[in-house]
Amino acid sequence: MNDQHSSPDAGRAGRPESAIQRGYMSGFGNGFETEALPGALPLGRNSPQKCAYGLYAEQLSGSPFTAPRTTNERSWLYRIRPTVAHWGEFRQVDIGLWRTAPAVEAEVPIAPMRWDPLPIPDKEMSFVEGIHTITTAGDAGAQAGMGAHVYLVTRSMADEYFYNADGEMLFVPQQGNLRLWTEFGIIDIGPGEIAVIPRGVKIRVELRGGPARGYLCENYGGAFTLPERGPIGANCLANPRDFLTPVAAYEDREAASTMYVKWGGSLWAADIDRSPLDVVAWHGNYAPYKYDLRRYSPVGPVLYDHADPSIFTVLTSPSETPGTANVDFVIFPDRWLVAENTFRPPWYHMNVMSEFMGLVYGVYDAKTGGGFVPGGISLHNTMLPHGPDVDAFERASNVELKPHRLEGTLAFMFETRFPQKVSAFAAGTEALQKDYRAYGRKLKIHFDPQRPCAAPS
Numbered sequence: 001m002n003d004q005h006s007s008p009d010a011g012r013a014g015r016p017e018s019a020i021q022r023g024y025m026s027g028f029g030n031g032f033e034t035e036a037l038p039g040a041l042p043l044g045r046n047s048p049q050k051c052a053y054g055l056y057a058e059q060l061s062g063s064p065f066t067a068p069r070t071t072n073e074r075s076w077l078y079r080i081r082p083t084v085a086h087w088g089e090f091r092q093v094d095i096g097l098w099r100t101a102p103a104v105e106a107e108v109p110i111a112p113m114r115w116d117p118l119p120i121p122d123k124e125m126s127f128v129e130g131i132h133t134i135t136t137a138g139d140a141g142a143q144a145g146m147g148a149h150v151y152l153v154t155r156s157m158a159d160e161y162f163y164n165a166d167g168e169m170l171f172v173p174q175q176g177n178l179r180l181w182t183e184f185g186i187i188d189i190g191p192g193e194i195a196v197i198p199r200g201v202k203i204r205v206e207l208r209g210g211p212a213r214g215y216l217c218e219n220y221g222g223a224f225t226l227p228e229r230g231p232i233g234a235n236c237l238a239n240p241r242d243f244l245t246p247v248a249a250y251e252d253r254e255a256a257s258t259m260y261v262k263w264g265g266s267l268w269a270a271d272i273d274r275s276p277l278d279v280v281a282w283h284g285n286y287a288p289y290k291y292d293l294r295r296y297s298p299v300g301p302v303l304y305d306h307a308d309p310s311i312f313t314v315l316t317s318p319s320e321t322p323g324t325a326n327v328d329f330v331i332f333p334d335r336w337l338v339a340e341n342t343f344r345p346p347w348y349h350m351n352v353m354s355e356f357m358g359l360v361y362g363v364y365d366a367k368t369g370g371g372f373v374p375g376g377i378s379l380h381n382t383m384l385p386h387g388p389d390v391d392a393f394e395r396a397s398n399v400e401l402k403p404h405r406l407e408g409t410l411a412f413m414f415e416t417r418f419p420q421k422v423s424a425f426a427a428g429t430e431a432l433q434k435d436y437r438a439y440g441r442k443l444k445i446h447f448d449p450q451r452p453c454a455a456p457s
């Protein structure tokens with residue numbers, strides 16, 4: 001745990017070195033308020049002439065000042081030093097395999113693509129070093145689109161901090177547990193959970209236990225929010241109360257450190273001499289959060305047919321066009337399948353949105369023939385045909401249709417309005433499955449003009 005201790009303990013000059021509070025506040029997009037020292041948060045105002053404890057006030061704006069109320073996001077941070085005082089001389093450093101849209105590096109085949117899980121290397125890799133971009137879409141500079149990455153982490157960041165100016169980051173852990181030390185407090189996540197770190201929020205990513213692998217959606221567009229529920233009403237899907245935002249926790253710590261910033265598609269580094277995670281209190285609605293995907297309450301067809309996957313949207317990043325998401329984060333969790341006289345897995349389809357999929361655990365019901373395994377990735381790009389593999393088709397066409405519980409499974413999709421470009425790394429890695437492009441050709445012809453009745457064969 002580095003040299004943080006439980007709160008508060010005496011450090012240099014008898015001052016507490018940190019106040020490490022653990023805990024979360026419930027709700028989505030609330031106006032939260034939290035303080036790690038009593039009275040650190042100014043009452044009834046944002047900018048007192050002098051802040052309590054000699055803190056500095058700083059506003060972090062996630063939306064334009066003038067955004068409508070529903071999308072207006074900002075927080076007030078009361079910190080030991082404002083961010084500008086943590087600002088060293090930045091130099092551009094190697095960004096490794098992290099790419100930012102627009103990044104046209106490889107020919108994108110007009111074919112479905114699939115990858116085996118990227119192996120976790122033996123060498124030491126921090127979160128910042130371990131980002132492997134698979135696809136990019138849109139244009140980060142235009143605040144549209146996303147990057148879809150796999151992170152491989154084998155070491156904790158130590159005296160290293162990071163913030164992303166290019167997008168907010170949605171973590172989808174697949175293996176191993178992470179502790180996200182953020183300016184706003186501490187978030188622990190593992191497989192089955194997600195976390196969202198808004199654009200500009202400083203973090204230090206630590207391992208809790210063994211190495212970690214997961215997926216990361218870098219959303220360049222509008223902040224993720226909950227989808228409308230329409231006629232579903234006030235309950236089910238992802239319920240706001242299950243989203244958890246950490247309580248304030250700060251470090252008052254001097255140490256030679258490095259601040260990394262991803263800004264304009266490049267990685268920048270500066271030497272700093274104090275922890276920038278020095279926010280003693282904060283209030284506002286722009287803050288990181290986590291969510292346990294197993295709390296998701298799916299709603300689906302209870303009589304017949306297969307509904308569009310939008311029923312499983314956990315979070316959506318809207319674009320300016322209604323109903324046309326910059327990115328949707330959609331999951332395929334445990335649930336009952338009960339539809340009568342129905343081909344229950346996903347249908348064959350072509351989609352104007354492009355689909356990046358991952359598997360956290362279990363088996364995905366459209367791909368029962370193997371090849372889409374936990375930690376793996378598939379890409380079904382704009383208007384490219386896809387659907388169940390031959391195994392899934394034959395099974396689901398012939399199975400006796402009793403109520404069936406899909407158990408121990410969690411697949412997800414980053415679905416964007418933009419076509420996805422494949423990174424040179426993803427196009428060239430051994431993990432790319434060369435034979436996946438042909439899976440559709442294994443489907444048999446069942447057509448028989450003499451047999452109008454669709455009885456199972």
Ligand SMILES: O=C(O)Cc1cc(O)ccc1O
Pocket residue numbers: 307308309345346347349351355366380386387413
């Ligand atoms: O292609 C996929 O596997 C994802 C998906 C699932 C589904 O149930 C309906 C449409 C869709 O794109």
Ligand SMILES: [Fe+2]
Pocket residue numbers: 349351355380386
């Ligand atoms: Fe699809």
